[in-house]
Each structure stands twice: as structure tokens, then as C-alpha cells.
Amino acid sequence: MTANLALVLTSSVLVAAGVYLLLERSLTRVLIGIILISNGVNIAFLVAGGRAGGAPIVGVTEPARMSDSLPQAMVLTAIVITLGITAFLLAMAYRSWQLTGHDEVQDDVEDAAIRRLAVADAESRSYDDDDERAPMPEARP
Amino acid sequence: MTAASLVPLPVVLPLLGAGVALALGRWDRAQRMVSVVALSASVAIAAILLVSADSQGPLVVWIGGWPEPLGISLVADRLSALMLLVSATVTLAVLVYSLGQGVADGTRDTPLSIYHPTYLVLSAGVANAFLAGDLFNLFVGFEVLLAASYVLLTLTGTDERIRAGSTYVVVSLLSSLLFLTAIALVYAATGTVNLAQLSGRLADLPDGVSLVLQLLLLTAFSIKTAVFPLSAWLPDSYPTAPAPVTAVFAGLLTKVGVYAIIRTQTLLFPDSPLTDLLMWAALLTMIVGILGAVAQSELKRMLSFTLVSHIGYMVFGVALATTAGLAGAIFYVVHHITIQTTLFLVAGLVERRGGSTSLNRLGGLAVASPILGVLFFVPAMNLGGIPPFSGFLGKAGLLQAGVAADQPLAYVLVAGGVVTSLLTLYAVAKAWNLAFWRAAPAEILEPAGTAPMGYADEPGQAPATPVALPAAMVAPTAGLVLVGVALSIVAGPLFGVADRAAVDLRERSPYVESVLPGGAP
Numbered sequence: 001m002t003a004n005l006a007l008v009l010t011s012s013v014l015v016a017a018g019v020y021l022l023l024e025r026s027l028t029r030v031l032i033g034i035i036l037i038s039n040g041v042n043i044a045f046l047v048a049g050g051r052a053g054g055a056p057i058v059g060v061t062e063p064a065r066m067s068d069s070l071p072q073a074m075v076l077t078a079i080v081i082t083l084g085i086t087a088f089l090l091a092m093a094y095r096s097w098q099l100t101g102h103d104e105v106q107d108d109v110e111d112a113a114i115r116r117l118a119v120a121d122a123e124s125r126s127y128d129d130d131d132e133r134a135p136m137p138e139a140r141p
Numbered sequence: 142m143t144a145a146s147l148v149p150l151p152v153v154l155p156l157l158g159a160g161v162a163l164a165l166g167r168w169d170r171a172q173r174m175v176s177v178v179a180l181s182a183s184v185a186i187a188a189i190l191l192v193s194a195d196s197q198g199p200l201v202v203w204i205g206g207w208p209e210p211l212g213i214s215l216v217a218d219r220l221s222a223l224m225l226l227v228s229a230t231v232t233l234a235v236l237v238y239s240l241g242q243g244v245a246d247g248t249r250d251t252p253l254s255i256y257h258p259t260y261l262v263l264s265a266g267v268a269n270a271f272l273a274g275d276l277f278n279l280f281v282g283f284e285v286l287l288a289a290s291y292v293l294l295t296l297t298g299t300d301e302r303i304r305a306g307s308t309y310v311v312v313s314l315l316s317s318l319l320f321l322t323a324i325a326l327v328y329a330a331t332g333t334v335n336l337a338q339l340s341g342r343l344a345d346l347p348d349g350v351s352l353v354l355q356l357l358l359l360t361a362f363s364i365k366t367a368v369f370p371l372s373a374w375l376p377d378s379y380p381t382a383p384a385p386v387t388a389v390f391a392g393l394l395t396k397v398g399v400y401a402i403i404r405t406q407t408l409l410f411p412d413s414p415l416t417d418l419l420m421w422a423a424l425l426t427m428i429v430g431i432l433g434a435v436a437q438s439e440l441k442r443m444l445s446f447t448l449v450s451h452i453g454y455m456v457f458g459v460a461l462a463t464t465a466g467l468a469g470a471i472f473y474v475v476h477h478i479t480i481q482t483t484l485f486l487v488a489g490l491v492e493r494r495g496g497s498t499s500l501n502r503l504g505g506l507a508v509a510s511p512i513l514g515v516l517f518f519v520p521a522m523n524l525g526g527i528p529p530f531s532g533f534l535g536k537a538g539l540l541q542a543g544v545a546a547d548q549p550l551a552y553v554l555v556a557g558g559v560v561t562s563l564l565t566l567y568a569v570a571k572a573w574n575l576a577f578w579r580a581a582p583a584e585i586l587e588p589a590g591t592a593p594m595g596y597a598d599e600p601g602q603a604p605a606t607p608v609a610l611p612a613a614m615v616a617p618t619a620g621l622v623l624v625g626v627a628l629s630i631v632a633g634p635l636f637g638v639a640d641r642a643a644v645d646l647r648e649r650s651p652y653v654e655s656v657l658p659g660g661a662p
Contacts, residue, residue, distance in 0.1 A: 022315070027307055034314055041321045048329035071328060074277055078321055081284045088291055089310060092303060099300045106304045108377040
């Protein structure tokens with residue numbers, strides 16, 4: 001099997017950029033990251049399908065010159081799924097903005113509890129002065 | 142009409158039900174009836190499938206009548222059918238519980254017409270994942286159940302749920318993308334995604350390539366299963382959802398991951414069990430998880446950590462890659478689905494009766510509501526592995542398999558399993574002592590300034606007023622408690638089925654030959 005180098009490169013660049021965005025805290029950027037990664041993976045499917053060929057329709061293309069249609073069917077399914085989840089994540093980011101005025105992924109409960117304890121007990125050794133100074137994003141009125 | 146023609150129904154019926162329930166969104170009562178009928182039918186069908194798969198071997202359906210290796214296959218072998226039956230039973234019980242909750246809370250004022258359709262879609266997704274005969278259909282099953290779980294987790298869209306939901310959705314999406322990448326690579330390497338065909342073709346690949354594929358699949362499934370170090374998302378996101386939703390998530394979602402691990406490890410990669418890697422993962426999952434549970438002062442979070450911890454037992458059974466280990470793991474999955482769901486349902490009842498799930502606020506529940514005490518105590522002891530119960534039997538089976546494997550690391554795992562079991566007992570006993578056994582909270586409530594950890598105690602969040610328990614919520618919980626107890630009564634036959642399923646899995650030929658009678662092309 002020969003693989004198309006341009007497709008492989010595109011796919012890896014998309015995934016790399018997506019991973020970078022995924023590490024951001026803002027849900028919208030995370031979402032864009034996920035879209036990039038999923039497009040990268042979809043292109044990887046096209047690589048998996050082997051060389052490009054004619055439309056896989058009997059009577060239009062000779063069977064030997066047809067491209068493999070199975071990975072394309074899978075990519076279509078994957079695109080539909082990603083579309084739905086993207087819409088859902090967008091709605092979540094919007095709801096988060098409505099509620100808190102930003103769409104940043106917040107600390108998990110355990111981290112927040114430890115931080116609260118540390119702030120409440122400024123004498124303790126686990127107290128970190130930077131925590132106090134770091135401005136918490138304010139909720140919109 | 143043979144039993145095989147029933148195979149697609151556990152997927153199709155709930156999906157149809159979801160459509161009908163959505164159309165009936167305005168008529169609450171009709172919606173409820175549709176859900177109950179669809180899920181009850183699923184339970185009955187799953188039981189028939191289990192009986193016939195156990196007596197006649199795997200049942201296979203090629204959807205749409207495509208010739209054999211081309212179409213999409215649904216396969217119900219012993220493992221799938223057993224998982225299907227347990228999951229359908231648990232989903233039905235949780236549905237009845239949530240109906241009871243809805244009736245008690247008067248959903249008429251706050252109608253959530255999407256709850257029932259989403260719940261049915263979730264159960265269809267779970268069934269599809271269990272029955273899938275190819276990797277891509279497994280992926281679709283996962284996506285269906287995950288998409289439904291996103292909606293259920295963020296139901297009503299409160300601040301807390303959006304916070305927990307964003308982590309959950311992003312982590313799940315990432316694991317799905319990893320899975321999708323793995324499927325693309327598998328297809329590029331072998332030219333098929335059918336599990337039965339793959340079992341032959343993967344063996345011909347160079348070792349390095351098949352190891353990469355295996356590790357990629359394992360990573361994707363381990364995120365969904367919450368195996369340490371990929372488990373941090375679970376205790377953070379589960380406890381915020383409504384009680385019935387958490388219960389069904391805790392029981393089913395991680396176990397679908399366990400099922401996928403069992404299936405791929407035994408069917409696709411029988412020659413590379415990765416015993417050492419999986420054993421270390423199992424050990425760390427057990428120990429780190431249970432230490433988290435011991436440290437919690439909030440009932441639902443404590444239960445979420447025990448959930449993570451006990452995943453370790455199942456991974457241990459898979460890691461052994463012996464018939465006894467797999468049988469132990471399968472039995473443990475059945476036990477754990479039932480018990481963990483029951484405990485989360487009870488936590489919902491505790492929240493209702495005691496007004497909180499924080500162990501620092503609760504107290505005196507054994508006096509206030511003896512029936513709640515019994516409902517908590519029996520599954521809690523079951524989870525802790527006290528002898529007459531199925532938790533003990535499952536752990537005993539796994540530990541025996543570990544000793545029989547006779548490797549140094551397996552003995553370490555056996556010791557780790559015993560320690561985890563004791564610590565589980567300690568964690569649930571602590572919860573029992575604080576919430577049920579000590580004096581009523583009015584005498585011990587701390588002053589407001591010294592709020593302890595746990596988000597139930599976050600500033601500005603007053604505990605709800607305690608209310609009496611509606612019978613419609615107690616009855617399904619009691620039913621599941623009884624199912625949990627019954628698991629120890631029918632433990633003999635159940636271990637028999639698990640054993641035969643494990644033998645099938647190890648041999649591989651029953652599965653492969655019934656999917657592709659003419660041999661793999």
C-alpha cells in the first residue's frame with residue numbers, strides 16, 4: 001500500500017495544532033482543538049483507504065480502479081457525530097458564559113477545596129501567596 | 142423466527158421508544174409508559190438471548206442482509222448476553238426509581254421532556270456496544286451512549302453541572318478520538334474492522350504494529366473505564382448529576398469500557414496479554430482509588446472513588462489472561478454493576494431523607510429511617526466483601542485465580558486486593574457510622590464558619606430540607622438490593638455461565654466460527 005504523504009502531513013499538523021489548543025483553559029479554544037483533531041483523524045481515515053480512485057459506483061468505474069468506499073462511509077459517520085457533539089459543546093460554552101461570565105474550565109472540586117483551606121489558613125505552610133493575588137474572573141452582573 | 146432474530150431488538154426497541162417518547166413530550170404519563178415498556182421488553186429479550194446463547198452458542202445477525210464479511214454484524218455470545226441482561230435490569234430499576242422521584246417532586250411544574258428519550262438512547266447505546274461485532278459499530282455504540290450521557294449529566298444546566306460536564310465531555314471526546322484513530326490504523330493495517338476477521342488478520346502483522354494498535358485501543362478504553370492514571374475525571378464529574386443518572390452511569394458506563402477491554406484483549410490480541418502492564422495498572426487503580434474514598438467526607442464522592450478502585454479488580458482478572466481470571470472478572474462485573482448502582486440510588490435516598498450527602502452533616506439516619514439503614518447496610522457490606530455476599534465470592538474467585546497464576550506480581554496483586562477490600566470496608570463503615578449510627582445532626586452540627594470539605598458545603602449552599610421517602614423510590618432500590626443478595630444465592634449458576642463465557646473467550650473459535658462459518662476470508 002502506498003500512502004499519500006500530503007495527507008499524512010496535513011493530518012499530523014491538524015492533530016498537533018488541535019492538541020495545543022486542547023491544553024487551553026477556555027472551552028471555546030478546547031472546542032476548536034477538538035474540531036481540528038477530529039478533522040485530522042478523518043484525514044487519517046482517507047490515508048487508510050489506500051490510493052485514490054474513481055467513484056465506487058458499478059457501471060461508472062471499473063472495479064479495479066474504484067477507491068475504497070468503506071473508510072469514507074466511516075468518515076461520514078464520524079463527521080456527523082463530531083458535528084452533534086460540537087453543537088453540544090458550543091451550547092455548554094454559552095451556558096457557562098451565561099452563568100459565570102467566562103467559559104473557562106474551572107478547577108475540580110478537590111483542587112478548589114484544598115485552595116479554600118489554604119486561603120482560610122494563611123499561616124499554614126501550604127498557603128501560597130500567589131493564589132490570593134491571582135485575580136479570579138468576576139461574574140457578570 | 143429464531144432467537145437470533147431477537148438480537149437487534151435491545152438496540153432498536155429503546156431507540157424507537159426514544160423517538161415515540163420525544164413525540165409524546167407533552168404527555169408525561171404516556172412518555173413514562175413508553176419508557177417502561179421499552180426497557181421491560183429489553184430485559185425479557187436479554188434473558189432469552191442469554192439462555193439461547195448459553196445453550197446454542199453465539200447468535201449472529203448481519204444487519205441489512207449484506208453478504209457475510211461485508212455487512213455490519215451484531216453478535217450475542219455468552220459474555221455479551223450476560224452483560225446485556227444485567228445492564229437492562231439495572232437500567233429498568235433506575236428508570237422506575239427516577240419515575241418515583243419525578244412523581245414525588247411533581248415534575249408537572251418543571252417538565253423535563255428530554256429525560257426519557259435521552260435515557261432510552263443511553264440504554265440503546267449500551268446495548269449496541271455490547272452487541273457490536275465490529276470495531277466501528279463499537280465506536281458508534283460508545284458515541285451514542287456518551288452523547289446521551291453528556292445530556293443527562295448536564296440536565297437543567299446548573300453551574301455545578303456545567304463545571305463537571307465540561308471536564309467529562311472533553312475527556313470523553315478525547316478518548317473517542319483516540320479510539321477513532323485506532324480504528325483508522327487498524328483498517329490501514331488489515332483492511333477490515335470486523336472483530337472476527339481481525340482476530341485472524343492481526344496475528345499476521347509484525348509484532349510492533351500490532352502492539353501499537355493494542356496499546357492505542359487499550360488507552361482509549363482505559364479512559365472510558367477510568368483505569369488509573371486515566372481515572373481523574375470520574376470522581377469529579379459523576380457526583381454532581383441527579384441521583385438516578387449518577388447511579389446508571391456508575392453501574393454501566395465504565396463497565397462498557399471493561400467489556401471492550403475484555404473483548405479486544407481476548408479476541409484480537411490473545412498472544413500479547415501485556416500481563417505486567419495491566420497488573421500494575423490494576424494495582425494502582427485499586428490502591429489509589431480506595432485511598433481517595435477513605436479521604437472523602439461526602440457520600441457520593443466516596444462512592445465514586447470506590448467505583449474507580451473496584452475497576453482495578455476487573456482489570457486484574459483480565460490481566461491474568463487465564464480462564465479463571467476472566468471468569469472472575471466477568472462475575473465481578475455483574476456484581477459490581479448491581480451493587481454500585483444500588484449504592485448510588487441509596488445515596489439519592491439519603492440526600493432526600495437527610496437533606497445532604499455530606500457525612501459531616503448527616504447523622505442518626507438509622508433511627509430516623511430504619512429501612513434506609515437496611516438498604517444502605519446490605520449493599521455496603523456486599524461491596525466491602527463480607528462473606529455471604531457476592532462481593533466476597535467475586536473477590537475470592539479473582540484472588541484464587543491470582544494465586545493459581547503463581548507469579549510474583551500476581552501475589553502482590555492478591556495482597557493489594559485484600560488491602561483494597563479492607564479499606565473499602567473501612568470507608569463504607571465510616572460512612573455508616575457517621576450518617577446512620579451516630580446521634581441526630583441537630584446535636585452535632587458544626588458552626589457555620591468551619592465548613593468542611595466537599596461541595597455540598599460550599600459557601601452559600603444551604604442543605605435541602607429533609608423529607609420523607611416516597612415508596613415509589615424505595616421499592617426499586619429495595620428491588621436492586623434484593624437482586625444483589627440474589628446474586629450470592631445464584632452464584633453457582635452465575636459462576637458457571639461466567640466460566641463458560643471465559644472458556645469461549647480463551648478459545649476464540651466459537652465466536653469466530655459463528656460469525657464467519659466459512660472461515661475468515
